[in-house]
Amino acid sequence: MAQARTFEELVNEGSSVPVEGWDFSWFEGRATEQRPSWGYSRLLLERVGRADAVLDVQTGGGEVFAEVLERAERLPGRLAATESWPPNVEVARRNLGRLGAEVTEVADEGPLPFEEGSFDLVVSRHPVMTVWPEVARVLRAGGTYFSQQVGVGSNRELYEFLMGPQPPSEERSSQRAARSAEEAGLAVVDLRQESLLTVFKDVGAVVYFLRKVLWTVPGFAVEKYRDRMLALHDQIVRQGPFKAHAERFLIEAVKTA
Numbered sequence: 001m002a003q004a005r006t007f008e009e010l011v012n013e014g015s016s017v018p019v020e021g022w023d024f025s026w027f028e029g030r031a032t033e034q035r036p037s038w039g040y041s042r043l044l045l046e047r048v049g050r051a052d053a054v055l056d057v058q059t060g061g062g063e064v065f066a067e068v069l070e071r072a073e074r075l076p077g078r079l080a081a082t083e084s085w086p087p088n089v090e091v092a093r094r095n096l097g098r099l100g101a102e103v104t105e106v107a108d109e110g111p112l113p114f115e116e117g118s119f120d121l122v123v124s125r126h127p128v129m130t131v132w133p134e135v136a137r138v139l140r141a142g143g144t145y146f147s148q149q150v151g152v153g154s155n156r157e158l159y160e161f162l163m164g165p166q167p168p169s170e171e172r173s174s175q176r177a178a179r180s181a182e183e184a185g186l187a188v189v190d191l192r193q194e195s196l197l198t199v200f201k202d203v204g205a206v207v208y209f210l211r212k213v214l215w216t217v218p219g220f221a222v223e224k225y226r227d228r229m230l231a232l233h234d235q236i237v238r239q240g241p242f243k244a245h246a247e248r249f250l251i252e253a254v255k256t257a
Helices: 007-016 040-048 063-071 086-097 132-138 156-163 174-183 203-212 226-239
Strands: 031-033 053-056 078-083 102-105 119-125 139-150 186-200 242-255
Touching (some): 063 119, 132 139, 139 174, 174 186, 186 203
Parallel strands (some): 053 119
Antiparallel strands (some): 186 242
């Protein structure tokens, strides 16, 4: 029978795994997260197939966008993507460049470096933030913004285990996103939300997750939360996997004029 791995071994492993890109295959056997019932990639594929010019905002390593493009029966005439983190920019250029997509390094909160009305489809999966006036500006009249986003209170059980009770925030709420879209001149045509079970089987997986999904515990570092991480490890050993709930919402909005 294999000897149980120690807290130090698990934490060291979770701290050493590279975090560039948006590939979560390392979690296999160590953590799981339910997927939304709507199927973002499938819906995106349908929309890409009808588009002439597509922009993927905050593409990460471009993995999801590249997978969709590879499955498309036809590629739009123009493909572009933005990403803010330099290591991810390089990964995205490798993943998307071979498919003819231009990848540009752009700050999450910065203006999009494209002319007004450049795209008939703007997409984004799990953006850090959405600058709605910029999305509306680069969309053509009749164009669509299609996005799956992280909802308010996502993985609350995990971040409150580490940080204690946190005040409620509407920063990532679906209703706030819908209001912001409409204020920017877009008409929301679809808005859905789901709560999805997330399971962490060891503390190393938690460490890697918090290093990769930075907004869960802002400024996370193992040493900063060492006592709580040890408590989490002990709880998993005694009681089994730690469970939380990821909040996701889907929003689709059309530029009417």
